Amino acid sequence: IAGITQAPTSQILAAGRRMTLRCTQDMRHNAMYWYRQDLGLGLRLIHYSNTAGTTGKGEVPDGYSVSRANTDDFPLTLASAVPSQTSVYFCASSDSGASTQYFGPGTRLTVL
Amino acid sequence: AQSVTQLGSHVSVSEGALVLLRCNYSSSVPPYLFWYVQYPNQGLQLLLKYTTGATLVKGINGFEAEFKKSETSFHLTKPSAHMSDAAEYFCAVSPARAGGYNKLIFGAGTRLAVHP
Numbered sequence: 001i002a003g004i005t006q007a008p009t010s011q012i013l014a015a016g017r018r019m020t021l022r023c024t025q026d027m028r029h030n031a032m033y034w035y036r037q038d039l040g041l042g043l044r045l046i047h048y049s050n051t052a053g054t055t056g057k058g059e060v061p062d063g064y065s066v067s068r069a070n071t072d073d074f075p076l077t078l079a080s081a082v083p084s085q086t087s088v089y090f091c092a093s094s095d096s097g098a099s100t101q102y103f104g105p106g107t108r109l110t111v112l
Numbered sequence: 113a114q115s116v117t118q119l120g121s122h123v124s125v126s127e128g129a130l131v132l133l134r135c136n137y138s139s140s141v142p143p144y145l146f147w148y149v150q151y152p153n154q155g156l157q158l159l160l161k162y163t164t165g166a167t168l169v170k171g172i173n174g175f176e177a178e179f180k181k182s183e184t185s186f187h188l189t190k191p192s193a194h195m196s197d198a199a200e201y202f203c204a205v206s207p208a209r210a211g212g213y214n215k216l217i218f219g220a221g222t223r224l225a226v227h228p
Contacts, residue, residue, distance in 0.1 A: 004155075033216075040121070042202060042218035043156075058215070090155055099144045099163065099206050101216055103155035 002026055004104035006091050012110045013081050021076040021107050023091030031094045032074040033058075033101060034066060036087040043090065049074055081111045114139045116205050118219035126227050131175075131190040133222050135203030138184060145186040146204040146216070147177055156202065162186065173197070198226045 007022045025032065030051045035043040035058075045058030049068040063085060065077045074093075078085055088108050092101040119134040137143060144163050148156040160171025167179040173196075177188045186203060203219040 035218075040220055042116075042220045043216075044218070045215060048215070092156075100146075100158055100161060103148075103157070105155045 004091055004093060004102060006104040006107050008107060010108040012112065015082055015111055016080050019078045019081055021089055023074045023104060024072050025093045027093060028071060029093035029095050033092040034076045035090045037090060038087050083111045086111045114205050114217045116203050116217055116219035118203050118222050120222055121220065122223050124225040124227060125193045127195055128192050131193045131197065133188040133201050135186045135219060136184055137186065137205045139205060144206040145179060147188050148202045148204060150200045193226045195226050198224055
């Protein structure tokens with residue numbers, strides 16, 4: 001069982017470029033989340049999805065979009081990357097009946 | 113609004129010494145409380161959580177935490193530190209609700225260093 005996989009592991013991106021971070025889970029969890037981790041700020045929620053077909057905004061959604069076409073996949077898209085989006089991005093999932101979130105290994109993104 | 117404060121961004125202990133990582137929260141309703149650990153270049157791993165019931169919660173790797181409602185605290189402890197405990201630790205809070213999505217609010221993290 002892989003749990004949650006994220007791709008790519010790391011990426012260097014020119015400002016203004018479009019980028020999609022991929023996240024796949026094999027636990028059949030209904031809820032999925034995207035966080036960014038920045039030094040001194042902990043993890044902040046970008047977007048979430050309660051179930052396939054629905055999404056919602058978290059604490060820092062500006063500049064990001066998500067989609068949830070099926071249960072397993074929850075891609076995060078940066079339409080036009082800016083340097084302030086340099087961060088480590090974590091995808092997580094949880095069962096709808098539980099509060100524990102399980103995290104992927106992260107994607108380190110650098111926007112120049 | 114809920115928030116989490118972790119006192120001390122860096123904590124350093126000697127191997128075999130007591131580990132104490134502090135976490136205070138603010139919440140208008142009784143929350144769920146979590147401690148996660150992050151080893152270098154890895155994702156977050158759940159150490160332990162408090163939902164209801166016994167206020168002293170035991171987790172993996174010998175860690176435990178006690179929920180003190182009167183102090184709005186959920187401090188993490190381990191009686192004897194091991195070199196392998198060196199990592200970053202995050203306290204998080206979530207509204208106590210059944211079903212659906214549970215938003216986690218994280219503290220800024222505490223980096224634990226363990227010296228020989």
